[in-house]
Amino acid sequence: MSISRRQFVGVAGAGIASMAAPHLVFAESGDPIRVGLLAAKTGPLASGGIDMDLALTMFMKERDNTLAGRKVELIVADTAGVPATARTKAQELVEKNNVHCIIGPLAAFEALAIADYLTEKEMPTLGVAAAEDMTQRHPSPWFVRLTSTSAQCAYPLAEYSAKELKYKKIVTIADDFAYGHEMCAGFQRVFEDNGGKIIQKIFTPLATPDYGSYVAQVKSADAIFLGTAGSNGFRFLRQFIEYGLKDKMAVIGGMTALDESVLRNMGDEALGILTTSWYSAELDNPLNKAFAPAFRKQFKYDPGYYAGSTYVSGEVLEAALKSIKGNVEDKKALMAAIRGSNADTVRGVIKFDEFGNAIGDVYIRKVTKSDGRLVNSVIKTYPDVSQFWTYDKTAFLKNPVYSRDYPPAKNLEP
Amino acid sequence: MQFWIIQGLNSLSLGGLLFLLSSGFSLIFGLMRLANLTHGAFFMLGTYLAATALRSFDGLNIWITAIGAGFVVAALGGLFERLVLTRLKANPLGQVLVTLGMSFIISDACLMIWGGDSIPVPTPQNLQAPTRLFGFVFPTYRLVLVGLAVLVAIALYFLIERTRLGAMIRAGVDDRQMARAIGIPVSRLFTIVFCLGAGIAGAAGVLGGPILSAYPGLDADMLPLALIVVILGGIGSLLGAFVGSFVIGFIYTFGTALFPELAYIILFLPMIFVIAFRPQGLFGRVGA
Amino acid sequence: MKWIAAALIGGALLLPPFLAGDFYINLASQILIAAVFALSLNLLVGFGGMTSLGHASYLGVAAYVSALLTSRYGFDHGTAALISILGTTAMAAFFGVIALRASGLGFLMITLALSQVLWGLAYRMSNVTNGDNGITGLTRPTPFGLSLESPAAFYWFVLIVAAIAFLLMTTFVTSAFGSSLKGVRDQPRRMAALGFNPWLIRWITFVYAGFWGGVAGLLYVYYNKYIHPSSLSTTSSAEALLGVIAGGAGTLGGPAVGAALVLLLKNYASAYIERWNMLLGLVFLFIVLVMPAGIVPGFSQLMAGLRGEKR
Secondary structure (H helix, E strand, O other): OOOOHHHHHHHHHHHHHHHHOOOOOOOOOOOOEEEEEEEOOOOOOHHHHHHHHHHHHHHHHHOOOEEOOEEEEEEEEEOOOOHHHHHHHHHHHHHHOOOOEEEOOOOHHHHHHHHHHHHHOOOOEEEOOOOHHHHOOOOOOOEEEOOOOOOOOHHHHHHHHHHOOOOOEEEEEEEOOHHHHHHHHHHHHHHHHOOOEEEEEEEEOOOOOOOHHHHOOOOOOOEEEEOOOOOHHHHHHHHHHHOOHHHOOEEEEOOOOOOHHHHOOOOHHHOOOEEEEOOOOOOOOHHHHHHHHHHHHHHOOOOOHHHHHHHHHHHHHHHHHHHOOOOOOOHHHHHHHHHHOOOEEOOEEOEEOOOOEEEEEEEEEEEEEEOOEEEEEEEEEEEEEOOOOOOOHHHHHHOOOOOOOOOOOOOOOO | OHHHHHHHHHHHHHHHHHHHHHHHHHHHHHHHOOOOOOHHHHHHHHHHHHHHHHHHOOOOOHHHHHHHHHHHHHHHHHHHHHHOHHHHOOOHHHHHHHHHHHHHHHHHHHHHHHOOOOEOOOOOHHHOOOEEEOOEEEOHHHHHHHHHHHHHHHHHHHHHHHOHHHHHHHHHHHOHHHHHHOOOOHHHHHHHHHHHHHHHHHHHHHHHHHHHOEOOOHHHHHHHHHHHHHHHHOOOOHHHHHHHHHHHHHHHHHHHHHOHHHOOOOOHHHHHHHHHHOOOOOOOOOOO | OHHHHHHHHHHHHHOHHHHOOHHHHHHHHHHHHHHHHHHHHHHHHHHOOOOOOOOHHHHHHHHHHHHHHHHOOOOOHHHHHHHHHHHHHHHHHHHHHHHOOOOOHHHHHHHHHHHHHHHHHHHHOHHHHOHHHOEOOOOOOOHHHOOOOOHHHHHHHHHHHHHHHHHHHHHHHHOHHHHHHHHHHHOHHHHHHOOOOHHHHHHHHHHHHHHHHHHHHHHHHHHHOOEOHHHHOHHHHHHHHHHHHHHOOOOOOHHHHHHHHHHHHHHHHHHOOOOHHHHHHHHHHHHHHHOOOOHHHHHHHHHHHHHHHHO
């Protein structure tokens, strides 16, 4: 079978044309807005990824899949919590599905794997990942983050622990990866600036089935700060309680330590634990008072960090789309609208700093019982917290990024 | 001083858990020369079953749940062995593919049924109060786990050394061809042993539940540990699995406490040394 | 018959840049890279009879060395590639000496352990490797001044390297040395009695496999422009092993087919089916039950059977 020259030229021409043509730029009202979601729906991060999907899908459904007058098509891609797959999926969303903007991903290493690519493709991205440097020393004009950096929510809690709870010595424990390092570093910085001392920093390897040996290492202090994510915090806490340590030390946690997704599987042992986050299902604003019960009704559990993150993304996206009258093809305008938005969301009003990171309220929460289930009740609100806390931003950026050893822990007990 | 005692007890309880996990693996590998890479998934299935059963039925006893889950997983294992594994007698690569494939199926099924959350397994009521020792407390359940491991070890010892079934198993381990030649139903024996191994794994999953909790990825965390124990202890040797479990328990617990920088590799270095210098493991009879 | 098949495949490999959009060209590049990696593993598993669960060591180390040399120490790509490959091959030589002290499950476990040690080091030594964040902002080489940024240009590059890899590995396997390797795989004692040195033969193969694993690693890091410790993980090694077995260990083209299958199922099936992990497992079960030696041998048996029936 031979291919005629004409056929070959025709096919080759079509191929070259399809490669050369950019995203078709026509703002036809019939063409839907395509939004891609990068979520880890399988693998160890599955719990968060599934919630991200559920909340965003619910968001779209509530609005009848229409934002700013145009139909919206949501394409969900499973990154499996693996950076290489996240990259493949990002490519698929951009090149095959021709999305106009991307929401997610969740994990820092997923976000870092695709950051260069998304910037090169000029793809507006509403990120969830907390990696500090993505909005500090390596920001991208196409990336915003509506949740918080790893340390952003830890700062208020550190101040609260020192000033109001009057803790003097704290032990920190977190997973041994960047997110844990960054959160504990931020907590340590503000806690020690307010007169406290971090006497021990424990980092547990990612795959730790049994926390027993780590619990036994915990030194005696006023409190232990859990900088953990996913289920590890709760598994550690169980062992902590079984070894009788909860009677001797208070437990406080970061934004993912005792998230609603973890609380729903816990019992009374969690009561009284303080954590900090940019969201709580108990928030008393009109938008959340509609969202949280609706989510609970549909899925039988409270929304937490992960569900909140994509729902807020949807709200910010909608506000931006409304201000550009749905003309999502004009990417620069969309990005400018997102960055300039002052959207009212279920977490409160948020705006973005010049690096694309959200400035919003951070809430200190306490685990209490309400209607027979455990909830994170808000006991204090720190308004308009930025990723730099009260530090001067130029000085902040001159320092190296937070890591396991930076800022150096000077008060560790041997 | 307290540190050494607590970590010592931790080592023992971890060792006990590891023995419960790896005894089944050792049994299967010893007789069938099959590295059952589904073992972690069988274990995890037991943990998830326990999580649901114990949280749904208030009065349910963990020991009964362990036996029940053991039977369920054994049945699943038996089906798998009969329908799939028997056809792969001379195909070790096929066995790798199939056991890994089965582990994907089981773990995805668990994700589908139970979702992505970590689900705790409640500690039995009468063992919840911690034991007071020398001025500190230690979780009672962990101490019980050590006792359980010893019990299971003794039970398996009796099975292998003192029963006819055990004699047939030993014969099969030593010389499969001869065993067949003198009339031992080796195929049926394989199925029985696989069921037993899988069942022990499932029961172990239940018993380990209060310490580990059920979470996606538990299978991938536990399987390498079973492999390490069996390699270190020696193929085909139950004593090797027993000793290996506690050795690993000690190395892991004290290693992560004293040398946190080596946390990731603390388990693999000893194993590399052992295999490099004594490939059959500490007590192995058959070469790896 | 074989020549027609080879020509068809060869022709098909030339098509993607002309027919498909960026997405599919990138997909084709990924498949080729996975194929090279699987073929290198097959030297060990299929032809050498040594099942390894640590082959990702070579991919990861080569990738990391290249990434670090180019991004942090200012080396140019040519030198960096040379140093990476030499380093990876040297590491393979060293690992081979350790791993070959065992066989069967012991060998599997040592290779697993060695790769886990490397994985742990990649995570832990974050001053060097950037730990869990991985190394970003990498570039692609510019051979002869040509840019490889566009998907099509990169595809041609990968195709050429993959073709060379395939040819050299095939030559290795079909040579006299390859025959002695297969002999050692099947009858080591007889080979020793005949005067061959089984250990040396295995070790050479181990090193050669590590070499090509490193080459695959370079292609991998050039494609992704990012490297992360997960590339050194057991999962990464296991996927390659599964691809080799599913495709047909011990055949020349089987691993490529298997690698393509695993890649497509892992990365692309998830767009169409949520339970893709389960699908992957079921596919493996199916392959082993229906085509116990793998897809390629099963397929050629099928073809032979059809031809037999026609006659």
